[in-house]
Amino acid sequence: VNIVGRKEWILVPDELRRQVSNAATDPLAPDALAIVGVDVLRVEQEPGEILFVPSGWYHQVENLTDAVSINHNWLNRHNAHWPLVRLREACKAVRDTLGADADDEELVSQVLRRRLGMDMWGYAELLAGVIERRLPQVGTCTPRVTRGSKWRAVGEGGCAAA
Numbered sequence: 001v002n003i004v005g006r007k008e009w010i011l012v013p014d015e016l017r018r019q020v021s022n023a024a025t026d027p028l029a030p031d032a033l034a035i036v037g038v039d040v041l042r043v044e045q046e047p048g049e050i051l052f053v054p055s056g057w058y059h060q061v062e063n064l065t066d067a068v069s070i071n072h073n074w075l076n077r078h079n080a081h082w083p084l085v086r087l088r089e090a091c092k093a094v095r096d097t098l099g100a101d102a103d104d105e106e107l108v109s110q111v112l113r114r115r116l117g118m119d120m121w122g123y124a125e126l127l128a129g130v131i132e133r134r135l136p137q138v139g140t141c142t143p144r145v146t147r148g149s150k151w152r153a154v155g156e157g158g159c160a161a162a
Contacts, residue, residue, distance in 0.1 A: 001050045005067025011041040014056030021058050055079040075126075083123055090116055 012020050016039070044064070045051050053059050055074075075083070094111045095102040102108075109119040118126075 001070050002045045002047055003068040003070065004047055005069075006047070006064040007045040007067055007069070008062045008064055009041075009043040009045060009051060009053075010060040011043065011053065012058040013041075014054070014058075017056065017058040055082045056085075080127075083118070087112065087116065087118070087120055087123060091120070 043051060090112055091108060094108050094115075098104070098107065098111075109121065112119040113122070
């Protein structure tokens with residue numbers, strides 16, 4: 001929700017996102033409007049207005065005046081796959097640019113955290129936290145996520161092997 005000020009949003013549907021942004025989340029042009037042939041949606045947001053950006057949509061925002069807004073990223077069972085899709089795309093793009101260092105897991109993770117604010121381990125830890133909070137409703141195992149070169153094996157009942 002925009003509390004104070006005005007913003008201009010440029011929105012591009014998911015199916016056209018690759019025309020304006022690469023997998024490493026770099027815009028292909030400083031302004032999505034500069035890319036010929038991409039049909040964008042322009043929205044001017046006024047104080048008191050709420051704007052919902054659908055999962056996977058590319059968006060670019062410019063504050064037209066000084067602005068204060070409150071934003072929230074939604075993650076639920078209906079869109080939880082999106083972060084994994086983006087992480088996988090970005091991971092491949094990062095590895096493609098690293099050449100001889102493409103197999104350096106820590107370097108790839110560092111770049112992902114800088115670019116996306118999260119790496120695969122961060123996403124796994126987020127999901128483990130959700131599972132742990134929900135366990136009283138569904139069972140009694142404790143999810144375990146540990147950093148390493150491989151994911152931990154999952155034993156019977158869906159719990160991480162000890």
